[in-house]
Amino acid sequence: MAYAIIRGAGLERYYAERTELPPRPEPLRERWESVDPEHLDDGSCEIRLAIDGLRCASCVWVTENVLERTDGIRRVQVSYATGRASIRWDPGQLDLGEIAGRIASLGYRPRLLGSEARPDRSLLTRLGVAAFAAANVMMFSAAIYAGWLGSMEPAYLTLFRWASLVLATPVALWSAAPFFEGAWTGLRNRILHMDVPIAIAIGVLYVQGVAGTLAGFDTYLDSLTMLVTLLLAGRVLESGGRRRAAEAAVTLAATVPGTARRIVGDSLEVVASESLLPGDRVAVGAGEDLPADGVIVAGRGLLQRALLTGESAPVTVQENDEVWAGTLLVDGAVTVEVSVAVEGTVIQQMAEQLRQAADRGTRPSSTDRIAPWFTAATLGVALLTFLVWLPLAGGAKALTTTIAVLIVACPCALALSKPLTAAAGLGAAARRGLLFRSADALLDTAAVDTVVLDKTGTVTEGAVDIVAAADQDLRVAAGLERYSRHPIAVAIVRETVARGIPLPASSDVREEAGVGMEGRVDGALWRIRSGGADLVILEGEGGYRGLIRVGDRVREDSRSAVAALQDLGMRVTLLSGDDPEPTRRIAEALGIEETMPNTSPAAKAERIEGWRAEGRTVLFAGDGLNDGPALAAANVAVAMGSGAASSILTADAVLGVPSVGPLAAGVRVSRVCRSAIRANQARSIAYNVLAVSAAAVGLVNPLVAAVLMPLSSGMVLAGAGRVERRVRALERSGPEKTGS
Amino acid sequence: MIAITFLIPIAVGIALVFLVLFLGAVRSGQFDDLDDPAERILHDD
Numbered sequence: 002m003a004y005a006i007i008r009g010a011g012l013e014r015y016y017a018e019r020t021e022l023p024p025r026p027e028p029l030r031e032r033w034e035s036v037d038p039e040h041l042d043d044g045s046c047e048i049r050l051a052i053d054g055l056r057c058a059s060c061v062w063v064t065e066n067v068l069e070r071t072d073g074i075r076r077v078q079v080s081y082a083t084g085r086a087s088i089r090w091d092p093g094q095l096d097l098g099e100i101a102g103r104i105a106s107l108g109y110r111p112r113l114l115g116s117e118a119r120p121d122r123s124l125l126t127r128l129g130v131a132a133f134a135a136a137n138v139m140m141f142s143a144a145i146y147a148g149w150l151g152s153m154e155p156a157y158l159t160l161f162r163w164a165s166l167v168l169a170t171p172v173a174l175w176s177a178a179p180f181f182e183g184a185w186t187g188l189r190n191r192i193l194h195m196d197v198p199i200a201i202a203i204g205v206l207y208v209q210g211v212a213g214t215l216a217g218f219d220t221y222l223d224s225l226t227m228l229v230t231l232l233l234a235g236r237v238l239e240s241g242g243r244r245r246a247a248e249a250a251v252t253l254a255a256t257v258p259g260t261a262r263r264i265v266g267d268s269l270e271v272v273a274s275e276s277l278l279p280g281d282r283v284a285v286g287a288g289e290d291l292p293a294d295g296v297i298v299a300g301r302g303l304l305q306r307a308l309l310t311g312e313s314a315p316v317t318v319q320e321n322d323e324v325w326a327g328t329l330l331v332d333g334a335v336t337v338e339v340s341v342a343v344e345g346t347v348i349q350q351m352a353e354q355l356r357q358a359a360d361r362g363t364r365p366s367s368t369d370r371i372a373p374w375f376t377a378a379t380l381g382v383a384l385l386t387f388l389v390w391l392p393l394a395g396g397a398k399a400l401t402t403t404i405a406v407l408i409v410a411c412p413c414a415l416a417l418s419k420p421l422t423a424a425a426g427l428g429a430a431a432r433r434g435l436l437f438r439s440a441d442a443l444l445d446t447a448a449v450d451t452v453v454l455d456k457t458g459t460v461t462e463g464a465v466d467i468v469a470a471a472d473q474d475l476r477v478a479a480g481l482e483r484y485s486r487h488p489i490a491v492a493i494v495r496e497t498v499a500r501g502i503p504l505p506a507s508s509d510v511r512e513e514a515g516v517g518m519e520g521r522v523d524g525a526l527w528r529i530r531s532g533g534a535d536l537v538i539l540e541g542e543g544g545y546r547g548l549i550r551v552g553d554r555v556r557e558d559s560r561s562a563v564a565a566l567q568d569l570g571m572r573v574t575l576l577s578g579d580d581p582e583p584t585r586r587i588a589e590a591l592g593i594e595e596t597m598p599n600t601s602p603a604a605k606a607e608r609i610e611g612w613r614a615e616g617r618t619v620l621f622a623g624d625g626l627n628d629g630p631a632l633a634a635a636n637v638a639v640a641m642g643s644g645a646a647s648s649i650l651t652a653d654a655v656l657g658v659p660s661v662g663p664l665a666a667g668v669r670v671s672r673v674c675r676s677a678i679r680a681n682q683a684r685s686i687a688y689n690v691l692a693v694s695a696a697a698v699g700l701v702n703p704l705v706a707a708v709l710m711p712l713s714s715g716m717v718l719a720g721a722g723r724v725e726r727r728v729r730a731l732e733r734s735g736p737e738k739t740g741s
Numbered sequence: 742m743i744a745i746t747f748l749i750p751i752a753v754g755i756a757l758v759f760l761v762l763f764l765g766a767v768r769s770g771q772f773d774d775l776d777d778p779a780e781r782i783l784h785d786d
Contacts, residue, residue: 038785125767157745338759630785 016293029161038097045075047089048097052079053110059183059194064107067190071095071103086111087437107190108182124179128233131176134168135226141165142223145703159217169222173207177229193373195416199232202411209404219703221408224710228413231714235420261292264336274326274343281339287332294346296320296335302333303487315488317516317531332487332512369603371682373414379410379693386697405701410691414685414713415490418678421717425724426674433670434663435639435654442653444678446637446671448618452566452664453609453631455623456577456587459641460563460661461553465489467496467555474539474547475500480507480522481529489537489551490518535583552583555590558662563591572617576600576631606630620668622661639664666732674726675677681720688713 038048044349055061061079064086069076073094087483088100113284139477141161148158180203183196191438206225213220253257264282274292277283282298285291301319306328320613324337327348345348383406390399395668406449423440428625437443453462465488479497483504497504510520517530525542529679532538538548566573574595584598597608609619609631621628632638632652640652641659656663692709695701701709766772 122767122770126764126773129760129763129767133756137756140752141749160745164753168753249762524771 032436041089041343042092043522044091045089046092046097047087049085049087050101050104050111052086053112054105055079059187059196060109063186063192064104064109066192067107068100068103068700071100071294072143075101076102107186109613112721116480124233124237127179128230128237128630131172131226131230131233132170133224135230138168138226140224142707144705146707149704152356155217157208161212162217162220165220165222166210169207169226172226173203173210174227176233177203180229180232180339181248193376195372195375195412198376198379198410198412199416202408202653203229205404209408219717221703221706222705224408224706227707227711228411231711234417235417237398238420240423245404266292277339279339279341283337284337285330285337286334287330289330291326291328291330292339293326293337293339294337294341294348295324295345297324297335298338300333302335303331305329305331307489332485332614341650347456370410372544375412375415375689379407382410382693383407384695390699402696402699405696405699405706406693409696409701409706409709410689411436411710412689412719413710414686414688417681417714417721418681418685421721422674422678422681422724425721426670426677429728430654430663430667430670433666434656434658434660435653435670436657436669437667438593442637443667444675446620446668447675448673449620449637449668450571451612451619452499452571452573453605453618453619453621453635454573454575454593454661455621455628455631456564456575456579457553458624459585459622460575460591461555462659465492465551466554467492467549468535470496470549471547472500472502474549476502476505477522477527477541477547478529478537478539478549480505481510481518481520483507483528485512485518489531490553493537493549535580539703553587555587556660560591562662562664563593563658565662566668567592569665569668571620571668576605576623578602601629601635603632606634609634610647617720620664622656639667666728669731670724670728673724673731674702677720677724677727681717683718684716685713688716 016434038046040046046241047577052064055064064079065077068088069073073511074088075091076089077086078088079335086104101111136453140387141164145153145158145161147153175198180199183194184193184200187194189198203225206228210220210222210225212218258538261277262284263272263277264284269284277293283292297318297320299320301317303315304318304324305315306325318335325338326337326343326346336552348678356631381402386406387399387403391404393399419440423443426443427440429438430443458478469620470478470493475493475497479502482493484507485491494504505522507520507522510518512518519526519527519528521527528540530538530540535550535552537549537551539545539549540548563573568680571596572595573593574597575584575588575591575593576597578600579598581596581598584596588594588596597605600608605621607626608620612619613634613636619635620637620639621631622641623631624641628640632640637654638652639654639656641656654667688709692701692713
């Protein structure tokens with residue numbers, strides 16, 4: 002709204018340039034006050050904002066927690082995947098400007114949806130500077146450590162230390178700033194997360210480095226630069242897996258035509274679909290998408306409702322039938338009386354559900370849950386070390402030992418274990434055809450025990466195909482159907498050509514949209530009519546009746562894919578909006594026992610929620626826009642790469658190939674990753690216990706730290722590198738049934 | 742050993758050149774989107 006006004010006044014450049022300035026609270030307030038949020042029935046307001054600068058799951062957690070504790074805010078949902086927040090508040094207690102200010106005070110940048118996001122390049126810049134400094138400081142340190150063995154003139158030792166300090170300073174003060182900011186934000190809101198122990202270690206390392214350089218004792222600046230480099234690399238990896246998806250609803254809305262032909266008196270006028278009001282009449286011709294929900298008042302035609310039902314076979318519609326915006330009139334011509342304004346259309350409601358699906362909250366990872374304990378333990382051990390050493394060896398020794406404890410306690414390996422392993426896992430899954438949107442989605446898949454497959458377009462090819470027909474019937478039918486563009490007609494002609502039957506000549510062919518065809522083939526009169534969703538009836542002179550069964554063809558590898566999932570211990574269910582008979586036929590062909598035919602989009606979601614309430618973890622694979630609610634309800638939502646754009650945008654993972662085969666591979670990769678992360682967490686905690694113990698008894702010096710720290714991170718890296726190999730081992734050992 | 746006094750600036754200077762090149766690449770947006778360009782060839786439009 003505000004954006005439209007600003008753009009209308011040609012002022013967008015002003016904002017584009019103004020954001021370069023440091024934030025000033027006053028003009029920001031004014032900008033938010035002109036925004037018109039959605040007013041709900043209970044008196045509260047709701048708005049969706051984009052929030053830039055959410056770096057990690059903890060940031061989401063912090064934002065949600067802080068906002069939730071603010072008086073007047075009723076509900077907050079922040080999505081890490083999309084960087085969007087949905088906020089509901091009481092306008093009597095605070096205004097949007099105050100909410101935006103609160104978010105800004107946490108260090109994030111709220112903005113109205115629609116204003117363009119600038120990609121965050123600062124993380125990469127910080128990483129570049131840190132890596133540059135780390136490489137050079139390590140070079141100097143190697144010289145210093147070599148000097149321990151031989152003899153180094155004190156002047157050169159001082160030179161190397163000063164050079165290290167000069168290079169380490171921008172790393173500690175600028176590159177590491179995100180960790181300090183994160184820790185500070187957390188502390189201010191009384192939330193301890195992983196940034197706190199990291200910030201303590203970096204701070205202590207740097208202060209000790211400055212003091213050591215000035216006073217002439219050994220410093221740990223090489224460890225400092227390397228730690229910051231590794232941690233920033235982990236952050237970059239973590240944010241790289243997450244793609245800033247365009248809003249799914251935008252794509253959905255795009256399937257509704259922008260304009261409609263409104264009937265005014267005896268003529269037609271072209272108007273924007275958005276301006277249609279209940280009672281308006283619009284004309285829709287063959288091949289056009291419907292611009293609004295309504296009722297047919299004149300004409301008849303064939304309506305393809307795949308958008309709503311997912312079933313590709315069109316149905317006949319006539320007077321008094323209800324039709325929906327976004328569905329396709331394959332053939333015929335109708336006049337539709339609009340029944341609801343644009344906001345009330347089924348497709349808009351679906352868009353809203355998709356938005357909520359994209360906003361599914363992120364919970365803090367297991368690493369974040371460990372953080373408070375970890376921080377408390379580190380600080381406790383440090384304090385104990387100081388108190389024990391103080392009477393034994395005096396203040397100076399007690400202080401250096403305590404510093405060593407704080408330094409080696411840096412949870413570098415712990416913080417790296419998830420991003421590194423997940424990055425390896427995302428790659429391994431992608432090579433097998435399953436593209437996960439985020440690390441969280443990948444790791445969630447490990448717990449899946451129930452797989453729900455959509456029928457049309459997922460396990461089947463989604464196109465109408467001839468299942469059974471006699472050659473002579475097909476030949477006659479093709480003679481008539483060659484003039485029609487009905488999908489079944491197209492399939493009949495295609496099958497006839499595929500069987501090598503020459504198309505017969507026909508005459509007097511007449512098509513009655515939605516009813517059937519009539520005409521002469523080889524001089525005799527023939528009629529074709531529909532006998533239900535999967536049957537075409539051919540009627541000839543003298544009471545001849547031929548049947549052509551149509552249906553959906555099962556993808557070649559669907560059976561082996563289902564078998565592979567069942568071998569992994571999954572309960573596989575086939576869901577469909579289709580009738581029981583074709584659903585059962587396909588389930589039988591696939592070896593699936595449980596089917597749920599005649600399931601509406603809402604019922605699919607309800608069923609999945611029911612299973613989740615029973616404590617099951619559900620993976621749903623579907624392709625249509627109508628699968629939105631089901632995709633949202635499932636723990637792990639998988640969309641077909643060839644499916645509707647909005648289902649791809651909201652899904653946790655996308656199948657890169659037209660097959661459900663990669664699902665089993667994805668589950669395997671996920672299981673390997675989860676166990677690898679657990680092992681890494683256990684190892685890095687074991688390392689920390691060992692290293693902190695060694696430091697507490699005074700065994701750690703800069704060289705030991707410089708060797709130990711990369712060793713622990715290297716361990717994590719090696720664990721991540723083994724993901725691919727372990728997945729392959731699992732694939733070889735797993736009993737794989739084939740479809741034969 | 743006096744050589745070290747100008748070898749250090751030379752080493753740091755060379756590394757600095759690469760840092761500047763990297764930062765230039767970041768600033769010109771080469772790292773903004775590492776996924777989509779590779780897939781763009783697969784899209785119809």
